[in-house]
Amino acid sequence: xxxxxxxxxxxxxxxxxxxxxxxxxxxxxxxxxxxxxxxxxxxxxxxxxxxxxxxxxxxxxxxxxxxxxxxxxxxxxxxxxxxxxxxxxxxxxxxxxxxxxxxxxxxxxxxxxxxxxxxxxxxxxxxxxxxxxxxxxxxxxxxxxxxxxxxxxxxxxxxxxxxxxxxxxxxxxxxxxxxxxxxxxxxxxxxxxxxxxxxxxxxxxxxxxxxxxxxxxxxxxxxxxxxxxxxxxxxxxxxxxxxxxxxxxxxxxxxxxxxxxxxxxxxxxxxxxxxxxxxxxxxxxxxxxxxxxxxxxxxxxxxxxxxxxxxxxxxxxx
Numbered sequence: 246x247x248x249x250x251x252x253x254x255x256x257x258x259x260x261x262x263x264x265x266x267x268x269x270x271x272x273x274x275x276x277x278x279x280x281x282x283x284x285x286x287x288x289x290x291x292x293x294x295x296x297x298x299x300x301x302x303x304x305x306x307x308x309x310x311x312x313x314x315x316x317x318x319x320x321x322x323x324x325x326x327x328x329x330x331x332x333x334x335x336x337x338x339x340x341x342x343x344x345x346x347x348x349x350x351x352x353x354x355x356x357x358x359x360x361x362x363x364x365x366x367x368x369x370x371x372x373x374x375x376x377x378x379x380x381x382x383x384x385x386x387x388x389x390x391x392x393x394x395x396x397x398x399x400x401x402x403x404x405x406x407x408x409x410x411x412x413x414x415x416x417x418x419x420x421x422x423x424x425x426x427x428x429x430x431x432x433x434x435x436x437x438x439x440x441x442x443x444x445x446x447x448x449x450x451x452x453x454x455x456x457x458x459x460x461x462x463x464x465x466x467x468x469x470x471x472x473x474x475x476x477x478x479x480x481x482x483x484x485x486x487x488x489x490x491x492x493x494x495x496x497x498x499x500x501x502x503x504x505x506x507x508x509x510x511x512x513x514x515x516x517x518x519x520x521x522x523x524x525x526x527x528x529x530x531x532x533x534x535x536x537x538x539x540x541x542x543x544x545x546x547x548x549x550x551x552x553x554x555x556x557x558x559x560x561x562x563x
Contacts, residue, residue, distance in 0.1 A: 289479050292335055295346070295396040297359075300367040302509030310435075310451045310506055313378030314370050315393065317362050317507040318459075320470045322500040329470050330366045331486060331504075332357035333392060333400075333423065334478055347398040350425040354402070356470040356484035362509070364397045365480075371401075373432055381450035387432045387462055392423065400424060401431040404461050404488040415474040418487040419466055432462035438503055440496065453508045458498050461488045467502040 278284050282291065303314035310316070318331040334353040359366060370382060371389040382388060390402040400423035405411060407419045424431065437446040438456045451457065459468040466488040474485040491499040 291346075292348075292479065296333065296335055296365040297363050298396075300362050300364055300393060302362045302367065302507070304509045304511050305453045307381075308453055310370060310382040310453050310508075311378070312370050312372045312376055312380055312382060312388070314508065315362075315367050316370060316453075317366050318368060318390075319360070319505040319507050320356065320501070320503065321505065322470065322472055322503075327472060328360055329356035329358060329472075329484055330360060331368070331402075331468075331470075332359065332480075332483070333365045333397060334480075334483070335365070336479060347396050348400070349398065350400050350423055352398070352400060352423040354421055354423060354486050355476060355478060356472075356486050357480060358483070359480075364393055364395070367393050367397075368402070369393060371427075373427065382435065384437060384449050384451055385434055385447045387434050389427055389431045390433060398423075398425070401427050402433070403428070403431045404464065404466070405430050406464050413485060413487045415476060415485050416471055416487055416489075418471075418489045419461075419464060421468065421486050421488050429463055433468070434460050434462055435506075436460055438498065440498075451506070453506060456503045456505055458502050459504050460490075464488060466490050467498055468504065469501040471501065 279287070282288070300315065302317060303311075305311070305314070320329045320331075321327070322329070332355055333348070334355040335348045336353075357366065368390045369392070371391045372378070372380075373387050373389050376386075392398060392400045402421065403424040404419055404421045407417075411420060412418065413420045435451050436458045437443045438458050460466070461468070467490040469487055469489050469491060471485045471487060475482050476485055491501045493499055
């Protein structure tokens with residue numbers, strides 16, 4: 246049969262010398278790839294080594310989110326809590342070596358099971374309207390989520406309207422990925438998770454480590470993680486992340502759309518949310534604290550207005 250070798254190369258038949266030279270060339274090419282780090286296994290190890298490097302999250306002293314904070318986005322879904330984080334799905338192909346090694350756009354995202362803050366799971370709250378860093382992030386205020394600088398590339402979380410040519414690979418919903426340029430497709434906003442109280446919290450500072458809904462400004466679709474769509478990555482099996490609002494019978498967003506923007510723990514033990522309690526009850530407790538703080542602020546403002554009104558009505562003595 247043509248092209249089928251019936252004997253080993255040590256048996257000198259036909260073009261035995263050419264076959265031996267071809268084997269030596271293949272071995273030399275393999276050794277060159279090993280020295281240059283171009284093997285697929287080496288590329289995977291290289292990406293994991295840089296993407297899994299620990300990142301220090303911002304510690305919020307006033308328990309609020311600010312522009313410039315380095316945070317981690319956590320989703321807790323289901324009655325038996327399944328914790329996933331918004332993670333950069335960097336693969337072997339999107340790599341740049343000049344002027345320094347980093348991933349390039351477009352790059353996908355997924356819901357990973359790694360709960361430690363690293364270059365793959367850390368995002369920076371970036372201003373899009375000129376708000377300086379350090380100012381509190383407000384409910385319903387536009388902002389952008391950017392990956393950390395360095396190997397993560399400083400890419401922006403972006404989403405575009407679903408079309409026939411562009412959609413999520415598994416669910417065919419609105420795709421979410423990372424792009425290098427900051428455009429209107431990269432604008433997001435935070436809204437309160439309870440629709441009945443959403444209007445009351447509009448314009449208020451966003452507290453850290455509580456459940457919120459992150460909405461895409463252009464399409465008005467909420468960021469969601471799909472627990473029933475599993476995709477294979479070099480980091481293992483992870484969940485697909487899309488921009489789609491999942492509503493229940495009460496027209497309320499489901500757990501797929503609920504995110505906890507986690508900050509660092511001052512004691513250095515990781516995430517502040519998990520340092521308290523790893524349960525849904527802990528998230529609900531922090532929400533109740535947020536409501537209490539909001540009601541107290543309203544009471545103080547009302548008392549201040551009443552005192553000013555009383556001072557205005559008091560006439561000076563003759």
